[in-house]
Amino acid sequence: MNAPFDSYVLLEGEKAEDALGKIAAELKTGTVIPYIGPGLTQLSPTEAPMTPETLAAFFGTKVALPKRAKGNCWASAQHIENMKHRSTVSALMSQAFTDSIAPTPLHVYLASLQLPMIVDSWYDATMRSALEGRGGWGEIQGITRAGIGEDRWYRFYEADGTETTKEKAEAWKTVLYKPHGSVAPAKNFLISDADYVEVLTEIDIQTPLPEAVKNRRSERSFLFVGCRFHDQLLRTYARQIMKRSTTTHHAIVDPAALTKNELKFLTIQGIIPIALPIDRACEILIR
Structure with missing residues (x-):
């Protein structure tokens, strides 16, 4: 059932476009942090899975999944890891x-x-x-701790893909933060239930978050573009990454698609929903 907006501010029409225009101006000053998701990327032609559900479906085309794992990419990955090997999960993600x-x-x-x-x-x-091709940036990725024999939660990469140190990361002009990992440059993936066990145990005390991320969110707000929060894991990560930033944020949403849990999350976290088609929102942000 779709969520009602009886007691929450939903920006629509001209109000939505005006608000996003102001956010666009703040984005240029660096006071707004873009938090982007697959809903943005899928505006480009791609056959890659761009939702947790389509990723789970992809796993299902490669391995027979039990009913409890179908439709859930994290449970699907865990089943594959248990029945086959972690290397199989990584190969399928790649x-x-x-x-x-x-x-x-x-x-x-x-x-x-x-x-x-x-x-x-x-x-x-x-x-x-x-x-x-641009200078002054680097990437921080969340990594699985399963089987690595290291007391590490993340890794740092220069623009050319070379692994580097947290000291060098602090000097980057721009940090690209990939909390769940990425296919490039080193195929780090947080994907199975086991990957998230330790992270979710300690994320409330912020241990799995890099200092560079904690420092840069301070006194800034977030703009969510192409993100959904219909799964508890996605909500948990967003909430912890936003912690100790400003108190008001915004998200581009399709109101008809929002679940009650998503609406509750937006309300509690002070995220104002902006009801605009994502392609129109992108036009306003870059004009």
């Missing part, structure tokens, strides 16, 4: 996201702004591709 995706105009625009931070919540490398 296969799912192997094709390069042309950056959308908004990806390219965000790359041109030299923002303090861009959060990208999906596994493709489209935002990295948009940043290529």
Whole structure:
């Protein structure tokens, strides 16, 4: 059942466009952090799975899944890891996201702004591709701790894909933060239930979040573009990444698609929904 907006501010029509125009101006100053998801990337032609559900369906075309895992990409990945091997999960993720995706105009625009931070919540490398050829940026990725024998939650990569240190990351003009990992440059994936066990145990105390991310969110707001929050894991990550930032944020939404849990999340987190088609929202942000 779709969520009602009885007691919450939903910006529509001219109010939505005016509000987004003001956010666009703030984006240029670096006071707004874009938090982008697969809903933005899928504006470009691609066969890569661009939702948790289509990723689960992809797994289902490769491996027979039990009923409890169908439709849930994290449970599907865990089943494959249990029945086969972690290397099989990584190989399938690499296969799912192997094709390069042309950056959308908004990806390219965000790359041109030299923002303090861009959060990208999906596994493709489209935002990295948009940043290529520009200086002063690097990438921080969440990594699985399963079987690595290291007390690490994330890794740092220079623009050329070379692994580097947190000290060098602090000096980057722009941090591309991929909390769930990415196919590039090193095929780091947080995807199975086991991957998230330790992370979710400690994320409330912020241990799995890099200091560079914590520092750059301070005194800034977030703009969510192409993101859904219909799964508890997605809500948990967004909530923890937003922690200790400003108290008001915005999200481009399709009101007809929002679930009650999504609406509750937006309300509690102070995220004002802007009801605009995503392609129209992108036009306003880059004009």
